[in-house]
Amino acid sequence: MCFKKRLISMISLALLIALLTGCELFPKEETLLAPPLMEPVAVSYSTVKAKRGDIVKTIRGSGNFVSIESKYMFFEARGGRLKDIYVRHGDVVKKGDLLAELYTDDLDYEIKMQELNLKKARLTYNQLKESNADKYTLQRAAIDVEIANMNLERLKKQKAETQLVSDMDGVVIYVDTRLSPGDNISVFQNIIRVADPEKLYLAYSGSNMTNFFMGAEVEVTIKDKQYKGKVISTPSSVPPDGDENLKNYVGIEVENLPEDVKMGDNAQITLILDESRDTIIVPKQAVRNYMGRKYVNVLENGLNNERDVEIGIETATEVEILEGVEEGEEIILR
Structure with a gap:
């Protein structure tokens, strides 16, 4: 009996030793580490x-110098077929210069004939006067002279109506180049424009024209030098029957304008709208x-x-x- 108990004890001890020895064969578990603490990313601002x-709130732009005084030239009394235009863009003209002309058909011949008729009437009058003709005969001869002179003046006026002459000194700044000899010309049809090159102002036609008002002060820069300017016309200030060309830009008068500035020259402008x-x-x-x-x-x-x-x-x-x-x-x- 004791032998059985001793045997059982030995077997139990052997099993316990085997069990303990088997645990050593398993890999050891790793120790879990705590997660690192993350610092928040710093926010960077510009x-x-x-x-x-x-x-200062401003409008900046550029303009060109144009003549204060310019005029379109056209036939006022009659139209007709164009004979020729005698000037070109940029030509300098004087008051009374012939610019263009219409065909006159037989008008030149009629004027020549009437000059002879007037001369003949005067000869007759002088002959009667020297021969001591009676007063009634002399009066009739004087009337014939007056009639011949009146007819001549009428024909010359008709001739003048076919000639377009400049009524001012200046420079030709526009010629209707679409016209050719033989084309029909209407009364008041713009053919030529003449401008006075000595009287200039600055014309601005940018997208901000509505911001300009009469009398507004403008800084004008010409060849890197500043000048004072003043608005003298705006599209809204031009009367309904005024020059249509003036409705297309703002006119700026420049103080102490340099003498070497010419029509067509460019200048920079600055208009102050508001400032604080x-x-x-x-x-x-x-x-x-x-x-x-x-x-x-x-x-x-x-x-x-x-x-x-x-x-x-x-x-x-x-x-x-x-x-x-x-x-x-x-x-x-x-």
């Missing part, structure tokens, strides 16, 4: 400080607009805070802040 200064001095200014890109609400993003203690603002003058690059931002505050651009 900022600019709100500054105090002056802001010693005010808060931020870049235009810093001002946001959402459904009519205007605001900026201000960097405060490292945080991005939205702040409503009231704005004043706006230019292409800057905005005036009337309320909502103080000088020196960091404004977030992006």
